[in-house]
Amino acid sequence: MAGTEFVAKLQQPLARLERRLHRLSQGGEFADAFLTQASATLDNLIAFSREPSEDHSLSKLLQLYTQALLDTTFFEENQLVDKDFPEESSLKKVEELIGVLSEPEILIRQISTTQEPASVLGIELLECLYWRRGALLYMFCHTVKGRKEGLMQKTDSFQKLLNEGIQYLVKMLEFRCPDNPNEEFSFQDANAARLVQEGIFSDTHLLAMMYGGEMCYWGLKYYGRESEHKQNTDIEPLHGAHNQVLDFRETGEKMLQKYIAACEGPLRAHEWDTKNAKHILDYFKHFKT
Numbered sequence: 401m402a403g404t405e406f407v408a409k410l411q412q413p414l415a416r417l418e419r420r421l422h423r424l425s426q427g428g429e430f431a432d433a434f435l436t437q438a439s440a441t442l443d444n445l446i447a448f449s450r451e452p453s454e455d456h457s458l459s460k461l462l463q464l465y466t467q468a469l470l471d472t473t474f475f476e477e478n479q480l481v482d483k484d485f486p487e488e489s490s491l492k493k494v495e496e497l498i499g500v501l502s503e504p505e506i507l508i509r510q511i512s513t514t515q516e517p518a519s520v521l522g523i524e525l526l527e528c529l530y531w532r533r534g535a536l537l538y539m540f541c542h543t544v545k546g547r548k549e550g551l552m553q554k555t556d557s558f559q560k561l562l563n564e565g566i567q568y569l570v571k572m573l574e575f576r577c578p579d580n581p582n583e584e585f586s587f588q589d590a591n592a593a594r595l596v597q598e599g600i601f602s603d604t605h606l607l608a609m610m611y612g613g614e615m616c617y618w619g620l621k622y623y624g625r626e627s628e629h630k631q632n633t634d635i636e637p638l639h640g641a642h643n644q645v646l647d648f649r650e651t652g653e654k655m656l657q658k659y660i661a662a663c664e665g666p667l668r669a670h671e672w673d674t675k676n677a678k679h680i681l682d683y684f685k686h687f688k689t
Contacts, residue, residue, distance in 0.1 A: 406458055406511045407449045410465065413503055414449070417442060417465070420472055420500075434478075438471035458511065459520050466504045466525050470532065473497050477536055485543045491557065494540045501533050523575050530572035531604055537565030538611040545618060552622045562619045563646055569612040570651065576601060591666035600662055609659035610677060616652025617680045620687060623648075649684045656681050 421439055445464035476497060480490055504525075505517045518526050541561055545552050552558050577599035600606065656677045663672035 407461065409507070409511050410449065410461060413507060414442075414446065414465065417469060417472065424472070424475065432475050434471040434475045438468045438475075441468040441471065458515070459522075462504060462507060462520055463522065463525060465507075466521055466529070469500065469503065470525075470528060473500055473532070477532070481539060485540055487547070490540065490543075494536060494561075497536060498533050501529055501536075504529060518575065527572050527575050527604075530568045530575075531608060534565050534568035534572060534608065535611060537561050537568070538615055541565065541615065541618065552618065559619070559623050562615050562623075566612050566615045566619070566646060566648075566651060569608045569615075570655075572608055573599060573605060573612075573655075575599075594666050595662065598658065598662065606659060606662060606667075606672065609655045609662075613652045613656035613659065613677060613680055616646075616648040616655070617683060619646070619648035620652070620684070649687060653681060653684050 421435065421442065424435055441464055445461065445468065448464065449461060476493075480486075480493060485494075504521060508515065508517050508520050512520070521529075541552070541558060544558065595601070660674045660677050660681075663670075663674050663677075
C-alpha cells in the first residue's frame with residue numbers, strides 16, 4: 401500500500417484519538433505529564449502525515465500513533481485506579497480501554513496483509529500493548545475480588561476477563577523468548593545471559609509472570625481447572641484476545657515457576673518476594689479436580 405493510502409486509513413483513528421485528548425483536556429487535566437506527552441506526539445504525527453510524500457513510513461506513523469495512544473490511556477487507567485474502579489462504571493470503562501489498546505494491531509491487519517505487528521511497531525511497543533491490557537484486567541479483577549469476592553463466581557464477565565487477561569500476559573512474555581532455548585549468548589555475566597535466554601528483560605516481565613500466576617489462581621479457585629469460556633458463547637472475547645480455553649493450573653505453574661527461578665537465581669540479590677508465588681504453587685499442587 402502506498403504511503404498516501406495508509407495515511408488516509410489512519411485519519412479516522414487519528415480523529416478519534418484527538419477527540420479523546422480534547423475531552424480529557426476539558427476536565428482541566430491537560431497539565432498531566434502523560435497527556436502533555438500524548439498531545440506532543442500526536443502533533444508530530446499529524447505534521448508528519450501531512451508532508452507531501454509518497455514515502456511515509458508505515459512503521460513511523462503507527463509507532464507515533466501507538467505511543468500517543470499509550471500515554472492517553474495510561475492517564476485514564478490511573479484515574480480508574482485512583483478512584484478504586486467505581487462499581488457503577490468501571491467494567492464498561494475497562495472494556496472500552498481494552499478496545500482502544502487493541503486498535504494498533506487492528507490497523508496493521510487492515511493496512512497490510514504481509515507485515516506482522518512486531519515488524520511494524522517493534523517488540524517494545526507491542527509488548528507494552530499486551531502488558532497494559534493484561535495489567536489493567538489484573539488490577540480490575542483484583543479490586544472487584546477484594547470488594548466482593550462472591551461476585552467473581554456469579555458473573556460470567558469476570559471469567560472472561562480473567563481468561564483474556566492471562567492470555568495477554570502469556571503473549572507478552574512470548575515475544576522475546578529465543579527460538580532456540582539452547583542458543584549461546586555472548587554475555588560475560590552468566591546471570592544476565594540466563595535472564596535473556598528466558599526472555600526476561602525488565603521488571604515488567606517479572607510482574608507479568610506474577611500477575612498471570614495470580615490470575616490463574618483466581619480462575620482455578622472460582623471456576624475450576626479449565627476456563628469454560630468456550631461454553632459461554634454469548635460472551636464475546638475482548639478485542640485482540642483469542643477465544644482459547646486455558647488450563648489455569650498448568651498455565652499458572654509455568655509462569656510462577658519461571659518467576660521463582662529468576663527471583664531466587666539470577667535476581668536473588670534484588671530481594672524479589674516469592675512467598676505468594678510459592679503459596680499459589682502449593683495450592684495448585686493440592687487442588688482436587
